[in-house]
Amino acid sequence: MNGDQRATPIVKVEGLRISYLRGGNAVTAVKEASLAIRPGEAVGLVGESGSGKSTLARSLLGLNPQSRSQIDAGSIVIAGTDVTRYGPSQWEKIRGRPVAMIFQDPLTYLNPVMRIGRQIAESVRRHDRGADVRARVAELLRLVKLPEAIARAYPHELSGGMRQRVLIAIALGCRPKLLIADEPTTALDVTTQAEIMALLAELRERLGMAMLLISHDLGLVGSACSRIYVMYAGYVIENGSNGDVFIRPAHPYTKGLLLSAEVKRNADGRFVTIGGDVPNPATIVEGCPFRPRCPVAMDECGTMPAFTPIPNRAAHEVRCWYVERHPVIQAEEIHAAS
């Protein structure tokens, strides 16, 4: 799962800020996000509703409509090329290679009146004009473990799991170096989810492909990814290795989120939870957006802190004043407080 940390990243995002224009108002969905994905690695991006995780992911393919959204600050570099200011026609040329994407609802992205084989063939032709399309479609169907006869089927004739396999085949048709999977199994049953995740792991291994898995499901991300980014209200607030972020989380939000995800009761029979509510992106909070729900909020939290590296841990960073002021005993103290 580990990519080469010295290799040139396929994707490098720095200080990205993205706003949507609604009526006369701008709503900032991504406030400040940085991330890097290197060849071959599996990276997880976790966050709740309104965290900005899907907007961030879609920006890596130029999928946020330019008529209704804009990049206010920061940069996106793909395979060494700065694409931050790319227009629709420039995005069209690079979409699918080196970065391709699959989504939660495959049916929305499949043409209902076109046979599956043709839809996969179109994807193959996008970047490989001289390819033997028939052979390549057959190969892609084999890769996603679908029978060749599926090529003649229409999307509505397939189950949810099969449609997701088709979407994966279409993405692989472009020979991507990075596959972004945005909640790819949220609409599926757990047993089907396990099959799709096993398929993605096998394909990554076989094709040496990196993956960015976006999900609200911590168990899913934790079982599939080696590095983790945690987003809250438009900010990346913590990132590090799977072991550091999920086993020794530093940010009070990550800590609380992990406890909530376990669905466990405390000694009084109460479910462990974070108080308050997930903030609406339209609400403007000064300073750290987690402050209203944070068990260890301090006066400093009125301004957003920079990233602090956690001592003695490789590449584990957090944006939290409390952790910065308590660099040694942070996790235990927050645990006791929450």
Next chain:
Amino acid sequence: MPQAEVPLLELRGVVKTFRNAAGTPVHAVKDISLTVGRGEIIALVGESGSGKSTLGRIALGLIRPDKGEIRLNGRPLTELSPQAFRDARIAMQPIFQDATASLNPRRTVRELMRQAFGRSGRGSDAGIAALLDSVGLRPGSEYLPRLPHELSGGQRQRLAIARALAIEPQLIIADEPLSGADVSIRGQVLNLLLDIKDARNVAYLMITHDIAVARAFADRVLVMMQGEIVEEGPSGEVLSNPRHDYTRRLIAAVPVLARA
């Protein structure tokens, strides 16, 4: 039999078969019997197509079974007149999985709550505000003029629960009540449901695909597969020490963090 021993809800030998577009019979529910006691929490666990939602709708009286009997407080629902049926059904209220979809977007909280109180005569502003307070929408009076889109996801979930409580049900049938809730507020919703149970001795029949929630929340778990209950028992026992192969596969398929 003394009143206390009559189950709140009893399904006996319930069968429901649908026909799909091609006319092929689909056996959604095959001869199922179950009981829900007063104040008991039951989780009905299964994947899509298992028949769990159909069973919930049968228990609600929204779908008539082909065969079998439903008793509420010992009275058979299938033999009741339409009026008596409606009156009896009042003891059950659904909370559907998508709180947003079940709330008319053009109605204010006040109107949505009045509708839920129906003809009970308790739908005054003060009565509504008190109930909103009790589900954590505080102060309730401030929520009265708001529209559903002005509420957060968690607040909408609380509003749906308040609507269910308006008729003072003995049983709440909740179909995937947490599937739309964010992870960090899921515990709040579960705690609210526990508070309501303690205050009102409400029973829950929770239909869910989420094994972790079933294990931690329910007293008893029923595992459903292809229209049949394949395993049943106390939640800790069934989900920690499953006997049926399907239950084992269901549990094994759930991705968990190493620390959990």
